[in-house]
Amino acid sequence: MCTSDESERSVRYGAKAKEILPDNSRRDFLKKIVLVSSMVTFGIRKDSFGSVKPKQGRPGDPSCTVFRSVNGKPDENLIKVIELAGRIEEIIGEYDVVVIKPNVQWWNQGAPNLLALKTFIELIMDRPGGFKGEVIVAENCHRGREPWKSRSSGWMPHFGWNSDIKGIKNMNELCAELKKKYGERFSVCHWIDVDAGGMRVYGPQDGPGYVYCDGTGGVPLISYSNGLKGDKRREVIMTYPIFQSDKGTIIDFKNGVWNKGAYTGQPLRFINFPALNHHSTYCGATSAIKNYLGISDLSGGADPNNGGRLTRGYYNFHSFPFDKWAPGPRPGMLGAEIAVFMNKVRKADLNITSAEWVGLASRVRPPMVRTRAVLASTDPVALDYHATKYLLYANSGMSIHNPDDHTSPLHQYLKACAVAGGGIFHESCVAIKTFDFSTHSLSDNDDLAIKADRHWGTDFRTILKYFVLKYIKT
Secondary structure, X not given: OOOOOOOOOOHHHOOOOOOOOOOOOHHHHHHHHHHHHHHHHHOOOOOOOOOOOOOOOOOOOOOEEEEEEEOOOHHHHHHHHHHHHOOHHHHOOOOOEEEEEEOOOOOHXXXXXXXXXXXXXXXHHOOOOOOOOEEEEEEOOOOOOOHHHOOOOOOOOOOOOOOOOOOOOOHHHHHHHHHHHHHHHEEEEEOOOHHHOOOEEOOHHHOOEEEEOEOOOOOOEOEEEOOOOHHHOOEEEOEEEEEEXXXXXXXXXXXXXXXXXXXXXXXXXXXXXXXXXXXXOOOOEEOOOHHHHHOOOOOOOOOOXXXXXXXXXXXXXXXXXXXXXXEOOOOOHHHHHHHHHXXXXXXXXXXXXXXXXXXXXXXXXXXXXXXXXXXEEOOHHHHHHHHHHHHHHHHHOOHHHOOOOOOOHHHHHHHHHHXXXXXXXXXXXXXXXXXXXXXXXXXXXXXXXXXXXXXXXOOHHHHHHHHHHHHOOO
16 A cells, blocks of 8 residues: 555655665666566566466464456456355445545556446445445555545546446546435545645544554553664554544544444444555565555654654664665564454454456556455455465566565565454465356366466556566566
8 A cells, every 4th residue: 555666655754766676786777678678579488487376284273264356347247256255235234334445646557446346335235134324435545645536646637447337547537426326325535645735633522533552641561672772673553543424423443433422333334355466576465465555554654764764763564674775674564463453453354356457567557457356355365375476476477576586575574464353365275266257157166377468558668567577587
């Protein structure tokens, strides 16, 4: 959910777009361009991966399941994957307040498929037995005080693809249609960083804003250290939003629904609804785990050496694991901090990965593949492991997208998340259930990789970046 170290820099930090590989010297970069150009011109090909196959193992009773629906339309895949996961009336109750967190920092393949998201909301509203609760689409895309007006987010720019709804071209238009249809039962809430104009609060009695778990004002200290010493030591605190729906309902993301000075006990459901894409050389891929950065407050910016602090020396969720757009002092800390958040603040009741399109080197431009898939699991680590291995890496061939490559930042943060109690990393402990619309059959596939149609586009810079990342060790 946060910015990359590539051309898609967040305007929130005022960063100027840099070269494809900013950490390399200009001379080294030019050498790489020459090498890659030779590969393209003369057909030299050396894939960095072999066939993508499941690890062998004897899982016994699997710890969790990843559900997949493939080769259908986005709405068909969404409906089928929810059916596989247990039917909507079992997942969502009649009186639930449902918070859906998409990643809307980008558009096109960088955001969830709009038809899939719309279909999921309609399933809730029309659930068998009725629905008397609320659905809230909520997000912090870290795009300033008025993110819905930002041309650098998925709220305002037109989707060239990945909408699949006639007349709907961005998230603003989708939410306007849903608001017209469902009235006060549907809301959009934009969580705003404190340094962008949001409020710091200490509880729901203070109104909407961000709670900092730094041990002050009656709020408990919930922190995590990278375990290093000296200049390399960093500590992060958990932050979470308090917000109000159009119906007037106050939601404390950690503790639940609040009314008239007390928590009501009305069920609060959290649905993590990410896309799947290449992210950067320091992070590898972005999907369910990384989508949690769009819940937290990133006040202070991405650079731990220039700001990067929330309060009292505590770092935010980006500046703690990374050195701005580069790896931080200890690998995997992105996953570890999010595991703490899931265990101490709130963990999604269900994670749904919309993978109609998957970006191989960018979240808004080709090259990309059309994998035509929707995946779901209660376990975000297992889901990200499977999605990156069998959809992203299976088509990109980049080592940074391989969750089994120990040098990959993706491997490092998924494993650290699992070790800290965030989910299951070992593939042999995960069951896979797939419905394939091309055969109209349910299967437990051994051949899990989805090799999809590739769309190159015409942007030379992004195509070149793809080849540099694929064939040259960075």
